[in-house]
Every structure is written in C-alpha cells, then in structure tokens.
Amino acid sequence: MKTYRIAVLVAAAVLCVSSAHAQKPKVVILATGGTIAGAALKPTDPGYKSGAVGVDVLIDAVPQLKDIADVSGEQIASIGSQDMNDEVWLKLAKRVNELLASPDVDGIAITHGTDTLEETSYFLHLVTKSDKPVVLTGSMRPSTAMSADGPLNIYNCVAIAADPQARGRGVLVLIDDDIHSAHDVIKRHTTDVATFTSGEAGLVGVSLFGAQTWYRTPAQVHTAKSEFTIAADQATLPRVDIIYAHANMSPDLITAAAVNGAKGIVIAGVGDGNMTAPAWTELQRVAKEGVVGVRSTRTNGGITRRNIEVNDDQGGTVASMELNPSKARVLLQLALLKTSDAKKIQDYFNRY
Numbered sequence: 001m002k003t004y005r006i007a008v009l010v011a012a013a014v015l016c017v018s019s020a021h022a023q024k025p026k027v028v029i030l031a032t033g034g035t036i037a038g039a040a041l042k043p044t045d046p047g048y049k050s051g052a053v054g055v056d057v058l059i060d061a062v063p064q065l066k067d068i069a070d071v072s073g074e075q076i077a078s079i080g081s082q083d084m085n086d087e088v089w090l091k092l093a094k095r096v097n098e099l100l101a102s103p104d105v106d107g108i109a110i111t112h113g114t115d116t117l118e119e120t121s122y123f124l125h126l127v128t129k130s131d132k133p134v135v136l137t138g139s140m141r142p143s144t145a146m147s148a149d150g151p152l153n154i155y156n157c158v159a160i161a162a163d164p165q166a167r168g169r170g171v172l173v174l175i176d177d178d179i180h181s182a183h184d185v186i187k188r189h190t191t192d193v194a195t196f197t198s199g200e201a202g203l204v205g206v207s208l209f210g211a212q213t214w215y216r217t218p219a220q221v222h223t224a225k226s227e228f229t230i231a232a233d234q235a236t237l238p239r240v241d242i243i244y245a246h247a248n249m250s251p252d253l254i255t256a257a258a259v260n261g262a263k264g265i266v267i268a269g270v271g272d273g274n275m276t277a278p279a280w281t282e283l284q285r286v287a288k289e290g291v292v293g294v295r296s297t298r299t300n301g302g303i304t305r306r307n308i309e310v311n312d313d314q315g316g317t318v319a320s321m322e323l324n325p326s327k328a329r330v331l332l333q334l335a336l337l338k339t340s341d342a343k344k345i346q347d348y349f350n351r352y
C-alpha cells in the first residue's frame with residue numbers, strides 16, 4: 001500500500017513538472033489601429049480605413065498563435081498612426097510597464113500603423129522599465145487585402161515577444177521577417193511591404209515563421225537602464241516641432257514655432273544638419289530664449305555631429321548624432337522633462 005502511494009505521488013510530481021514545462025509564454029497583444037487593422041471594400045482596393053478591425057479579430061485571424069504563446073488582447077486605441085499623439089503614447093507606456101511588472105507576463109506585442117511606428121517604438125524604447133521583450137508590428141496592406149502581410153507579421157511579432165532571447169535588446173520592430181531596433185528603424189517607402197530599414201546600423205535579427213536568428217544587441221542606453229520615466233500622473237509632454245530645411249529656407253517657421261509654445265525645435269537639416277544663415281541665426285536667437293534647437297538631417301543616413309559646419313558650442317544648439325528628425329523629436333520631448341540645458345541634452349543624444 002505504502003509503495004503504491006509513493007508511486008502515485010511520484011507520478012503526480014512528474015505530471016506537474018511536465019505541465020509546467022508545457023506552459024506557453026504569456027504574451028499580451030496591445031492594439032492601436034493602423035493598416036494592419038484596416039479594412040477595404042474589395043481585396044484589391046487600394047483605398048481602405050485604418051484601425052477598423054478590433055484586437056480579437058486580429059488574434060482570431062491567426063489561430064496558429066495559440067501554438068506558440070498564451071495570448072490575450074487589449075485595445076489601446078483604434079487610429080491610423082498619422083493621428084498618433086502624446087496622450088496615446090502615455091497610455092500605452094503606462095500599460096506596457098504595468099503589464100511587464102507582473103510575473104505572469106513574458107512579453108508584449110503591439111500592433112500599430114506603419115506611418116509613425118518609428119516614433120512610438122523609440123518612445124517605448126526610452127520609457128519601458130523592463131528587459132522583457134516589447135515588439136511592435138504593422139502591415140502595409142489592410143487585413144482584407146489580397147496577400148495581406150498582417151497575419152504573418154503578427155505571428156512573428158508574438159513569437160519574438162515570447163522568445164527569451166529577445167530579452168535585453170530594447171524595444172524591437174518586426175516587419176516583413178526583419179527584426180529592427182527601435183533606435184534605428186525608419187519607414188523608407190510609401191507602399192512597399194518591405195518598407196522599413198535600419199540603415200547602416202543593420203538588423204537586430206530575422207524571424208522565419210516564428211524562428212529567430214539573432215545578429216546583435218543595440219549598444220545605446222534603453223529600456224531597463226534608461227533614465228527616462230513616465231510618472232503615473234504624467235498627462236502631457238513638452239511640445240517639440242520639426243522644421244524641414246531646404247534651399248532658400250526662411251527663419252519664419254522657427255520664429256512661429258517658438259511663439260506658439262514649442263519648447264524644442266528639431267531642424268531636419270540639409271546634409272550634415274545644415275540650414276540657411278538666416279535660419280541658423282534665428283535658431284540661436286530662440287535658443288537664448290530657452291527653446292532648445294536640435295540639428296538633425298533630412299538625408300535619412302549618417303550621423304549629425306557637433307561643430308562641423310556651424311559652431312554648436314557658440315550657438316547653444318544640440319547635434320542629433322544618429323537620430324533622424326522624428327526620433328530626435330521623441331528624445332528631446334523626454335529630455336525636456338528633465339532639463340532645458342543644451343549641454344545636458346547633448347549628453348542624452350550622445351548616449352541614447
């Protein structure tokens with residue numbers, strides 16, 4: 001009898017251990033809208049409505065998700081990402097941090113429009129307080145389209161969010177089998193399915209039907225080590241405008257941005273962050289009034305360094321280093337929550 005009881009106990013213990021092993025990673029999908037949740041009248045219709053489909057429909061469209069993770073969904077917003085704003089960012093960041101603080105959540109997958117994916121992902125890269133994977137995806141074709149790219153992107157995105165090897169690599173973007181760092185990824189084409197690139201920095205990895213190959217871990221400060229925190233009662237972010245430089249650029253938009261309440265201005269400069277002499281004079285003038293000017297580049301490649309053709313030391317301005325204008329805007333918004341000292345802000349741009 002005694003031997004029989006021991007045998008039953010051992011069998012129960014083995015069952016417990018093996019079911020613990022069989023437990024799938026828990027991934028929460030946060031949906032924000034975008035073309036991935038878009039719907040058109042016909043599978044070949046180039047026109048469609050972004051964010052028309054809810055998170056449950058997105059999950060149900062990919063039944064294979066349940067093979068790789070224990071998935072649940074939440075709707076954060078239902079917008080085309082051209083309408084992305086500080087309010088949704090703050091809501092998203094707070095929810096991401098809340099979920100990741102729970103031992104029951106292993107990773108987060110976020111569906112998002114592709115237009116501003118590079119900005120939202122970088123914002124989360126700077127304010128997420130965890131090493132657990134946070135992965136964003138989108139699609140270039142609506143969910144109703146012929147050869148929709150959304151379902152496989154969602155599958156790969158969830159697989160990465162469930163992958164322990166994705167931990168500590170910062171916020172990632174999965175699109176078209178490619179895994180990008182939020183620090184580097186930019187949208188480079190209006191309609192191509194392969195619209196994202198990480199330029200000179202290169203991919204963090206690739207995913208093939210949910211199996212990842214990892215290439216690198218981004219070197220800059222991010223997520224768990226980042227100094228930027230969103231407080232529970234944070235309701236707004238400082239206004240930062242981007243102004244596009246061009247031949248014959250007038251200083252007027254810089255003046256207008258400052259007059260209308262911008263606390264920071266990013267110049268999408270020509271070449272190495274350059275602008276006309278009148279624009280440069282005005283950027284230095286508003287800097288003296290406390291509006292922080294950051295020089296970035298409209299070239300979509302290379303590093304905008306300090307004191308190359310203009311003297312940032314004298315001008316009181318900041319060089320964006322590796323960040324393109326849209327990402328420089330995000331870092332400047334967060335930096336301005338801490339300081340408006342251009343030297344300290346330059347230090348953030350050097351490290352983040």
Ligand code: ASP
Pocket residue numbers: 033034035036050079080081082112113114115116138139140141
């Ligand atoms: N305008 C859409 C958006 O960003 C485009 C897309 O998702 O691909 O929401």
